[in-house]
Amino acid sequence: MAQGFKVRDPSLAGEGRMQIEWAERHMPVLMRLRSEMRGERPLRGVRVAACLHVTKETAVLVETLREWGAEVYLAPSNPLSTQDEVAAALAEAGIGVFAWRGMTPEEYNWALTTVAGREPDIVIDDGADLHVLLHEEMRSVGERVWGGTEETTTGVIRLRALEREGRLLYPVIAVNDALTKFMFDNRYGTGQSTVDGVLRATNILIAGKTVVVAGYGWVGRGIAARFRGMGARVVVTEVDPIRALEAAMDGFSVATMDEAASVGDVFITATGNINVIDSRHMEKMKDGAILANAGHFNVEINVKALEEMSVSKRRVRRYLDEYTLPDGRRLYLIGEGRLVNLVAAEGHPSEVMDMSFSNQALAVLKIARERGRLEKRVHRVERSQDEKVASLKLETMGIRIDRLTEEQRLYLQKWK
Amino acid sequence: MAQGFKVRDPSLAGEGRMQIEWAERHMPVLMRLRSEMRGERPLRGVRVAACLHVTKETAVLVETLREWGAEVYLAPSNPLSTQDEVAAALAEAGIGVFAWRGMTPEEYNWALTTVAGREPDIVIDDGADLHVLLHEEMRSVGERVWGGTEETTTGVIRLRALEREGRLLYPVIAVNDALTKFMFDNRYGTGQSTVDGVLRATNILIAGKTVVVAGYGWVGRGIAARFRGMGARVVVTEVDPIRALEAAMDGFSVATMDEAASVGDVFITATGNINVIDSRHMEKMKDGAILANAGHFNVEINVKALEEMSVSKRRVRRYLDEYTLPDGRRLYLIGEGRLVNLVAAEGHPSEVMDMSFSNQALAVLKIARERGRLEKRVHRVERSQDEKVASLKLETMGIRIDRLTEEQRLYLQKWK
């Protein structure tokens, strides 16, 4: 199978392989699924194009698909996130990978076009760039695609827009909406990795600090819980009164950002909105305050305003910039306001991607099995798939749970 | 207005009034709504029949409706739960209350029939007994009802069944489904009052004990969090793998009830199902194990099996029965397996009922205002009502929250 590939340095393959093996150990659900269906080869001859962050966890997913018989092509979903050693290992293993860290926009587009040009039967995407390409410039390829999956909220929103306009060319399974994805990666994954990112970037003692968390959605909840767990006093800000009330009942202080600005030692945004920390807040902050973003994009902190307010700026630690304001106060911004857990830590632990990518793998299988029978719309992940992933996860953790007795099943039917 | 009433002892009114005043202090949202609309009298001349537990919190609700101009009739929703002193105070204040603790079934039915016989315009119910009466025996009255509300899950299920069969005579607002009700009373209210009930019934030291919580829904979550907060090691049992995984990620031990049976010191059921603790579990329990139910009915613990297994039984503390098994082990059952927080403690704190009953009051207002314009079906509480209740609650707690800026509002629109 001469699939071709393009990576930075093939000689990194050994190191990449070791990382992939470490990920495999912490992705037991996906590995279980892999081995259960290895003999069957349910994707024999299927061409899969994937547009995903080229990380060790993605490697475990695409190698699973390949062991199931698929021919896999991989482009990065972000020009900056590729781990070159993992790409090298995948190339060595026969995956058609076209990715290196620090691609230019042109190179990034070339990679997408290249994998789309392989005329995939199934398309996995993270952000919907590849789906959009197949609905616009490469529509003729898109028309022959059996179906696709989408990993992110943003991507699902874009695909739902296509659906509403009646332009969706193939069915898409919104893996993002699986309970075993969003309830777990946001709360437990981002919660932990945000603490991790703040520690690596600053090495401050969290105990005794006042940490302000903007937003009490799944991400904010995870972050608030973990910083409390490390000994911080946590102040939550919200715009939604129901979530704000929940935060208060969970024992957190709740305040406006204007109130919180003057008491916080560390500020973390997790709202999905713009300028949540704005110049008027920064004007009130204590000398030495640390700012980080754990939301969706680097828009939550108004970095532009901070730049303009400052009389000088310098990098004081890797990932940490010091801004000096005219009155002498200094504010510290982690990772230029980009996602703190990706920039300063290692993103989601493999265990979290295990559930997410098991859902991906099962969604791909479903598309292959039900080829031609799925409606051309955005599909939710079925409850049964979610339960399967959760059950396997529990099993690999050595946890057994109860089953309903027949009597109980009847009682519930009667009652509900 | 000669409404009539029937209570146990009118001379208890003074004591009842004091209790109502204590509840008023801890129901600031409802009191705020009461005073905001007192001048307007939006229910002038409206007849309201309510079937609710006759407690101090219910008193605050029905007196609010009366201050808004309504003529209010009150029957109990349970023959055992009436606080006679509160009933006396309500009677003295001119509410048409027909309730005393320990009614016979006949007396209970008489009370429902009596309030239904007042030909209400609006009907508030807790369990749907009054709604069902108005759809069956007293159908001619029911046909003239403008609309109703329902407080409980069970009641909503019964009403949805009527709706599906096309037999619903009037619109019903499912107050039970308000976020500001079920997300708060189950987790925070039942969580706390279950700890309270166990303490009052047993006075055991919780620190160092192993507490087994069956079910990790909202109720189970609240209970698990609170017992952990008191120093227990908590083991969660579940039948739903997704919830089980959540419990594990929240740091709890997760096991089957068969495994947990032999390690637990205290067992609390919160599943909504039958025989969750059954004879085979009781056979494995340690000498001295304590059993309590915080689920919906007294079916979660198989009390009948326990009775049959035991060679003797005696009451060792108020609300606590000791069962001696043939092998000499003794198991302790709180409150005969009925709801531990109602039997051995005081049920939901007023603060929790504040939100629930504010939703009731707003739902009644809506029915009155939109008389004739609401479809004859089961309606959800609108998001705006939920937000209003949450916002008032925050305000009365002295908490202020952020508002979206115009820029942020536009950003969200664009993005979502």
Added chain:
Amino acid sequence: MAQGFKVRDPSLAGEGRMQIEWAERHMPVLMRLRSEMRGERPLRGVRVAACLHVTKETAVLVETLREWGAEVYLAPSNPLSTQDEVAAALAEAGIGVFAWRGMTPEEYNWALTTVAGREPDIVIDDGADLHVLLHEEMRSVGERVWGGTEETTTGVIRLRALEREGRLLYPVIAVNDALTKFMFDNRYGTGQSTVDGVLRATNILIAGKTVVVAGYGWVGRGIAARFRGMGARVVVTEVDPIRALEAAMDGFSVATMDEAASVGDVFITATGNINVIDSRHMEKMKDGAILANAGHFNVEINVKALEEMSVSKRRVRRYLDEYTLPDGRRLYLIGEGRLVNLVAAEGHPSEVMDMSFSNQALAVLKIARERGRLEKRVHRVERSQDEKVASLKLETMGIRIDRLTEEQRLYLQKWK
């Protein structure tokens, strides 16, 4: 043995016996010690006089001593704390008990004099009233006493004063200072029972409340941890900077009482000092604030000042008084400022007294065994006794722990 007794109502013995049996179940260490040495009867013929709260847990202690062969006389350590049904059961069982609830000061003194008049060999005390009697009015009896024990901090301070003055007539073991007493009963016992007392007295929802805890000693730590565990935001006040810093590092807010006064919903004192909540604080408190004392005496809250500031006062719930201030604000005081966990709840759970009273029993044994060989001073509990109690407690909880290997023992010796 015609020892004589005097109790309120001997017919309550059956009820008292049931309570004692419940205590026995939750005092497994003391019961284990009882049965281990029952055959040996190590106190055969020894006369023991005890001055202790006449509760079900005390009953387990004195009956243990009796089963070991002692002749036991019991007077109350507080005229208000006697459980009459327990006293009745003890009388029936042959303990020389002289106690009833609500003794006058004269009756209380009579009871002390009576048990002292039995010419005890060993004296157990809680507060040192009996010890002082034996050092002053009944000095001739005191001179023949083999030794004594003391349960409380206050008592130990009084005895150390006697020691310093060279007036101590017999050796005293300060059971109060056992690690397995003060580290456990203050933190875990008082922590839990204070939450319990506040709930029984008020039934407020703790989640979302701001609870101010004055003092961060063992008691304050326990209270702060437990209220946080129930969902409160906790503010700690302290005069000791090291403890204050610890509270801050443990994630609590730390403030002066002047600052905390205006934000607290509930205030709990645990300092061992006077007027910790004084009129100037009460002047700042929110309408509805609740005050409780969990410290040593009813001096921590300046109740006299509160009385004087108020225009009216009434009892709104059992154990709860409402004070109305001239500006209309109402403050609520639990149990007249006396110990909230004793007044409104049931004091320490039996599990906590288990360790305390096992130390008492072992101290009595030690005095009997080393009769005449102990110096006439205040003795600390030996580390080995503390370890024995802790080991037995772990064993009865089903917990096994590691032992040092020979290699490890040598390593530690070398290293330390």
Added chain:
Amino acid sequence: MAQGFKVRDPSLAGEGRMQIEWAERHMPVLMRLRSEMRGERPLRGVRVAACLHVTKETAVLVETLREWGAEVYLAPSNPLSTQDEVAAALAEAGIGVFAWRGMTPEEYNWALTTVAGREPDIVIDDGADLHVLLHEEMRSVGERVWGGTEETTTGVIRLRALEREGRLLYPVIAVNDALTKFMFDNRYGTGQSTVDGVLRATNILIAGKTVVVAGYGWVGRGIAARFRGMGARVVVTEVDPIRALEAAMDGFSVATMDEAASVGDVFITATGNINVIDSRHMEKMKDGAILANAGHFNVEINVKALEEMSVSKRRVRRYLDEYTLPDGRRLYLIGEGRLVNLVAAEGHPSEVMDMSFSNQALAVLKIARERGRLEKRVHRVERSQDEKVASLKLETMGIRIDRLTEEQRLYLQKWK
């Protein structure tokens, strides 16, 4: 002042200076002390020799001493821990630093001898190597030393041995024993940095994992609390029954290491003893178990046994070695069993060293001021110094605390 110095690369000074400035920001107590006494120059002309880890925090200490007028010489307390860029910055600033990372034993001895050769008046040590040198090989210098300080438990033990043998040449203040040192750095510093180290070394998801913590002293307590705070189930092992009981009452599972070995996902030692995790435990561990040491030396995990048991070994991540056992199970050891928080994270955060080194600075001042008046023994840090450090820390955190009123002071005197 041509003091001389020897560092790896003077051109790193700029980078080192930036790190020192970051430390200064997070050591506000020491910086406050520095500036308060800068004018006074209380150490004018005093020669200080320090043997400390050459880190950014140490830089803040030695530069404080220099600003107070001292002539400072610095040798490393460990041949591996020097930060070369900090050493360069110190050299540039005129500190007589003789340190680079990776010194040979000969070079290390040379550095100690060099600073001792400067004939210091005051000696600061971390482990007592320099003190021992001054008591043995360089005794003539030692005889003229005014006094010294010691940072570590190990060092204090060595000095107490010298004291017992009557050989101590000068008074030593045991900074290690300051409450504001050991109660804070062990619990809060090591607690956090151990989590940090495990995350950097493995990037595993902690939520849902079972973490076994060996030892429940201050370090173990901190580690257990922090891992629980990150969502782990924590199992504690202990040899001391009192500590074990405390762990159980704090809600942790307590077990023997033999029991815990088969259930743990991660094992952390914090006992101060040898072979706490031994071959018989490793034989029972689950495939994939991760081992780390946070105790005093790299003896707690029997690494030698692990090496011998294994059929192969490879480094799978920086700081992480994979050992494959004959049965195919793989165990993962962090940092070769050395201190996980030093090897894989950055050791104590500056905030923790702030208190420790403020105590050092105050101890040095005390020696200078009371020159000739301190007894030649190991002195504890005075309570007043501890309180001063704590008070300043609170102040720099913006926290105010209460003061005893005159009435309260008198009440305490009377009572205690």
